[in-house]
Amino acid sequence: MTKPVLISFKLCPFVQRSVINLLEKKVDYDIKYIDLANKPDWFLKISPFGKVPVLQVGDDVIFESAVINEYLDETSAPALHPSNPIQKAKHRSWTEFASALLVDQYGWTMAKEKTDSDKKREELISKFKILEAGLPSPVGQTLYFAGDKMHLVDTAFAPFFMRLQFLSDHKSDLNLLKDFPKIQKWSETLLSLPSVKNSVLPEVPKEYIEFIKAHHSWMGGIL
Ligand SMILES: N[C@@H](CCC(=O)N[C@@H](CS)C(=O)NCC(=O)O)C(=O)O
Missing domain, CATH: 3.40.30.10 (Glutaredoxin)
Incomplete structure (x- = not known):
């Protein structure tokens, strides 16, 4: 290749x-x-x-x-998509959903007014309810989208969870996963993987917060 x-x-x-x-x-x-x-x-x-x-x-x-x-x-091996066409199609659908979550998250962080930011936060929470209901039960200490094994769809969600983590590390009020134990477990599983940890440069957590502040959004004012 x-x-x-x-x-x-x-x-x-x-x-x-x-x-x-x-x-x-x-x-x-x-x-x-x-x-x-x-x-x-x-x-x-x-x-x-x-x-x-x-x-x-x-x-x-x-x-x-x-x-x-x-x-x-x-x-490039190993193949991370399921080979079963129905399962693969479902994973693609949820990858689309992950893209929508990233757009919502960006909108939440960049909203100029508190009312808009709160609206975006509620939209994210409504989507988490759908996501939580569709996840399998954790296997031991870990949870991936499809249970016990990582797939391509997990790579689509990990950056979203990482940004949520940056925000809640900075301000605990911004932790949106409190009421969603399965999503929380999934997020912890993904964020502990070396491939996820090493997928950003070391300065990214700090620069992510600075980026939000620099855009003078409502959230930037409370970070
Ligand atoms: N749907 C695209 C979205 C890519 C995207 O929005 N990238 C942003 C940066 S995160 C970008 O390049 N924006 C161009 C710009 O801001 O001018 C994908 O999944 O690759």
Whole structure:
């Protein structure tokens, strides 16, 4: 396999999904960081919508994190998607749900007014109720989306849980998982994995909080 190059913005949760996948598969890859506030010309030439992640594989460029992850899953062992088509389809559906959660989380952190921030918080909590109801029971001390084994869909949720953790580490009121024991167990399981821990640079927890503050959102004011 040609050595892939992942184009990243270091705070981007969508890029992080692919990094987790690359680390789980022990793929030899390069990563290039860009500043989204000052996108380089070479990046704008290869990224059709000016977004990260993009994965360069030789002369080819792949965009959209879920698609990049499926490509990596098809080309590098171990396969993380279930082989059963129905199970695979369900995992893809929940990957879409994870993307929606990331968008909601961003909206929650960036809302300018408290009323908007509270509304976003309630939307997240309503989605957690759906998620909690669909999760299996923990097996011993761990829980993954499908029970006792990690799949590709877990890589889609881990960046969301990591950001929730950054926020609640900073301010305990922002812990949204208190009433959701299964999601909490799942989050703990994912955040303890080396591939997840090593999927961000050491400065990211601090820079994530600084990013929210710099945008003068309501939440930025209480962090
Ligand atoms: N659906 C895309 C979302 C990617 C995305 O929104 N990336 C953000 C950074 S986290 C981005 O590049 N935004 C471009 C910009 O802010 O101009 C995916 O899953 O890859």
